Amino acid sequence: MSTREEERERAVLLQGTLDLLVLRTLVLGREHGQGIARAILERSGDALIVDHGSLYPALQRLERRGWVSAEWGVSENNRRARYYQLTATGRRQLAHETSEWRRLVRAIGMILGPEPAEG
């Protein structure tokens, strides 16, 4: 019974960063699911691929927690789409998660040591 553990490639996103990215994206304005995924992809220089099987559960989570509000609408392509918008609470959550993220990056940076010089 070999688990797939060894073969599995590291996830594209670290667990816990998706909410932060979604919230940050919604600062730019109301957007629907696929639009959010596309925005994250483009703004990260194609580095961050948001799996849609992670995205929709995440959006439901955020709505359940009151960090975003949602309503059905029609997309640019004339498709039925669910539009999400940041709430006031969501904005505070974003600020909190952002500073937590920066704190973590600093701390891990202290462990890893200086970045290798480029060039």
Add this chain to the structure above:
Amino acid sequence: MSTREEERERAVLLQGTLDLLVLRTLVLGREHGQGIARAILERSGDALIVDHGSLYPALQRLERRGWVSAEWGVSENNRRARYYQLTATGRRQLAHETSEWRRLVRAIGMILGPEPAEG
């Protein structure tokens, strides 16, 4: 049936970073479990608290994957302790995880935008 979801504070570590930190710590030399936890705590300026209930499963994982080797020994305090050491494969894994981490930090940084100026 209130899930504990809202009350729970964000984990101190992001899922997936623990292996990286342990491997990096072992570059400094052979160490036992609690020594590793202490080293991470100190070198991060008390920012990164490694829960011992996460640490031991992680160490077993790393050993199972061949990234560290382990043997029983005696600690500085004359206690029975399991000492871990980086393997060659582990060293390669560390290099890989480090660059993956830096890649992720850069990418998320692009989404978040510039750091707020300090002072």
Add this chain to the structure above:
DNA sequence: TCTTCTCGGGTAGACATTCTACGGGAGAAG
């Protein structure tokens, strides 16, 4: 008209990792 493509949303089940909350042995300290 009929078919296929694309956009957009959704879920079930497996999986890995983490945390909480236990337990326990054995040397040190009192």
Add this chain to the structure above:
DNA sequence: CTTCTCCCGTAGAATGTCTACCCGAGAAGA
């Protein structure tokens, strides 16, 4: 001889992610 501390360990719950499906409906092409 009792308590403290060091060191290791596990079971069970919770969470979040990924794979692999499914579906409806407008667009595009035959």
